[in-house]
Each structure stands twice: as structure tokens, then as C-alpha cells.
Amino acid sequence: MNQKKTFALAAFATMLMSSAAWAETELTVYTAIEAEDLKRYAETFNQDHPDIKLNFIRDSTGVITAKLLAEKDNPQADVVWGLAATSLLVLKSEGMLEAYAPKGADQLKPNFVDSDNPPSWVGMDAWAASICFNTIEGQKLGLTAPKSWKDLTKPEYKGHVVMPNPASSGTGYLDVSSWLQLFGDKDGWTYMDGLHQNVAAYTHSGSKPCKMAAAGETVIGISFEFRAAKSKAEGAPIDIIIPEEGIGWDMEASAIVAGTSKEEAAKTLLDWSVSKKANEMYNVGYAVVAMPGVAKPVEHLPADIEARMIKNDFEWAANNRNAILEEWTKRYDSKSEPKS
Missing domain, CATH: 3.40.190.10 (Periplasmic binding protein-like II)
Structure with a gap:
């Protein structure tokens, strides 16, 4: 060559x-x-x-x-x-x-x-649960901001709460699984029965309830802290509430x-x-x-937010996921938004 x-x-x-x-x-x-x-x-x-x-x-x-x-x-x-x-x-x-x-x-x-x-x-x-409360819409309706999860069952909030569907949203599932851990199985479902009376709709997105509250489409959106802080930083008239019982994550x-x-x-x-x-x-x-x-x-989040997160049993939440979602769907799915 x-x-x-x-x-x-x-x-x-x-x-x-x-x-x-x-x-x-x-x-x-x-x-x-x-x-x-x-x-x-x-x-x-x-x-x-x-x-x-x-x-x-x-x-x-x-x-x-x-x-x-x-x-x-x-x-x-x-x-x-x-x-x-x-x-x-x-x-x-x-x-x-x-x-x-x-x-x-x-x-x-x-x-x-x-x-x-x-x-x-x-x-x-x-990411952790939080409540987005629209202060302008709340004032128009004479509503005071909730301080706890249990406050959300008060009659004054009927039709003014939006939260994520746990079957489609991770935020929705951390809410439901944390309430069952916080309140116990029986009292947890009793709590959700009461909350359901006030819920206007269950969304298929964890961020949507806060976006709706930010836009004045609802007064209270159960969402997560990242979305809440972002909406407030963008100028939305919302208070970010970290419920006093502790927050699921x-x-x-x-x-x-x-x-x-x-x-x-x-x-x-x-x-x-x-x-x-x-x-x-x-x-x-x-x-x-x-x-x-x-x-x-x-910005807009409490410096001690990690300390306010519950001791979450991830193994329990994973192992019981199907049973929890089946029960939740049977009880509450009638108010879920249509799936796109």
C-alpha cells in the first residue's frame, strides 16, 4: 500500500x-x-x-x-x-x-x-402540600383564611375548595396519604367526607388548584409549595398557608x-x-x-418548611396506594374534572 x-x-x-x-x-x-x-x-x-x-x-x-x-x-x-x-x-x-x-x-x-x-x-x-388562598376573592365573600386542614371542612367554604385527584396527581396522593397518617384510617376518611362537601372540583394536576386560586377562579386551592411560591412571586393575590397539623410531602x-x-x-x-x-x-x-x-x-416560603413536613411513611404509602385510590375513587370521583 x-x-x-x-x-x-x-x-x-x-x-x-x-x-x-x-x-x-x-x-x-x-x-x-x-x-x-x-x-x-x-x-x-x-x-x-x-x-x-x-x-x-x-x-x-x-x-x-x-x-x-x-x-x-x-x-x-x-x-x-x-x-x-x-x-x-x-x-x-x-x-x-x-x-x-x-x-x-x-x-x-x-x-x-x-x-x-x-x-x-x-x-x-x-415538594410539600400547601393551601393557596385568594385574599381578594376571600374578602369579597367574607371568608377568613383557614389555618388548618380541618378548617377546610367549615360550612363557609362550601363550593370554594379545589384539590387534585390523587389517582392522577402525586400532590393529590400525598394529601390523601398524609391525612390518613395524621388522623388515622377512620378519622382520615371521615375528614375527607367532610372536605368533599366543600370541594367544587378535583383536578388532574397538582399545580392547577393553586393556579385557579391565583386567577380568582376559586378561593382555596390545595396544591404544593413550589407552585404557590411561584404564583405569589408572579403577583398573584394569594396567601400561602402551611396548615398547623403539618404537611404531607x-x-x-x-x-x-x-x-x-x-x-x-x-x-x-x-x-x-x-x-x-x-x-x-x-x-x-x-x-x-x-x-x-x-x-x-x-422567596415567600417559611424558612422552617422542612420542619413542618410530617414523618412520612413512604413504604406504607406505596404499598397501600391501590387500596387507597380505589376507596377514594369510590367515594369522591363524582366531582373530578373530565380527563383530557
Whole structure:
């Protein structure tokens, strides 16, 4: 072979290796992260990993959980990034998650990491229940702001409360499961019977009740603190109420879907998801994040919000999810909004 051909072949081989090295890997990522944040999350990740493209499939927690379960025998997702830990525990029990300890997971708060070694999932941030109270509409109707969950059963609030459906919304499920833990099984359902009398509608989105309160479409929206703080920062005339009994919460968490053909890229995303940079990104909206010492107070939220979160039994909430949702649907689904 002459020297010219040798050089040409060498150049071609170099080009092929370079193309392979920079070839973009695409990950299908199932998520319940707020739609408005997905672009920011992807752009921040791609600052460090421009060779991995994230294709998001986004919906509310209940819908994404049901979709994953339906695809159990033919998984379509590579990674779950931003889904309730209670949902991931259900998927784990079905053998649908690949155990993996991301680099740096040992630096996270222990309760933000699955207890198995290696863990099947790792936490990102916590979102907690809150009440959005429209002060203008409340004043027009002569309503005072509630201070507790039990206040919401008062007759004066009849028709003025909107909350998420727990079968489709992770926020709705953390509400229901936390009330059952706070008040006990019998009294918890009795409480929800009373609340139901005042509920105008159950939405299929955890953020929608607060958005409705912010827009004056209802007086009281049971939602979560991130959405509440964001609405208030945008100028909505709402008070953010943290009920005095304590607040239910769940954590957004991540996991690799078992059987993915893109395991290395999936591990890269999981490694990055527990990094300090990622936790700082989560803290833009969430006051409680997985890495200690990172979180700064979020405007309009109390600095002690983590202390006001109940001791949540995630295993119990996951193991009893189907039974709780079946009972809730039987009792209250008649007021749910139509599904889109």
C-alpha cells in the first residue's frame, strides 16, 4: 500500500472514531417535573453532557406511573427523572428498576436514597402540600383564611375548595396519604367526607388548584409549595398557608429503567442528577433538596418548611396506594374534572 493511501485510510479512521466519540446518545426520559422547568433542566445538564439528548415524556405523576406500569413487559423509557418516590417504590416492587448507586449518592440525606444497597432510586428534592388562598376573592365573600386542614371542612367554604385527584396527581396522593397518617384510617376518611362537601372540583394536576386560586377562579386551592411560591412571586393575590397539623410531602426522585439499552448514558444522567450543580438547580423552585447545605430559602416560603413536613411513611404509602385510590375513587370521583 502506498504512503498516500495509508494516510487517507488513517485520516478516514480518525474521522470515524471522532464521529463515534461525539455521536449523540438519545435518552427517553419519563418525568412529572413541571413542564415550564424541563427546558432549564435539560439545558443545565447539557452544559456538562452535550453528547446526550434528553427526550422528555411528561405528564402528571399518576399518568406517568400508570404508563410505566402498562409498559412493564415492553419498556419505552430509559430513565425516570423527577417522579414521586412513592411511585418509584411501586415500580421497584414490580422489578422495573435497575439498581445503581450514582457517584456522590453517599453525600445525600439518607432519607433521600433508597434503603437497598445498591439503591433502586435516588431523591432530588421534596415538594410539600400547601393551601393557596385568594385574599381578594376571600374578602369579597367574607371568608377568613383557614389555618388548618380541618378548617377546610367549615360550612363557609362550601363550593370554594379545589384539590387534585390523587389517582392522577402525586400532590393529590400525598394529601390523601398524609391525612390518613395524621388522623388515622377512620378519622382520615371521615375528614375527607367532610372536605368533599366543600370541594367544587378535583383536578388532574397538582399545580392547577393553586393556579385557579391565583386567577380568582376559586378561593382555596390545595396544591404544593413550589407552585404557590411561584404564583405569589408572579403577583398573584394569594396567601400561602402551611396548615398547623403539618404537611404531607413526597420527593421527586430518579431511577434507571431495567432493560434499557443505553445503560451508560442512563448512569451518566443519574450521576449528574445527584451532583451539587443539579441540587442547586432544584433549589431554584424547591426549598428542600437532597444534598445537605445546598438549599437557600425560597422567596415567600417559611424558612422552617422542612420542619413542618410530617414523618412520612413512604413504604406504607406505596404499598397501600391501590387500596387507597380505589376507596377514594369510590367515594369522591363524582366531582373530578373530565380527563383530557
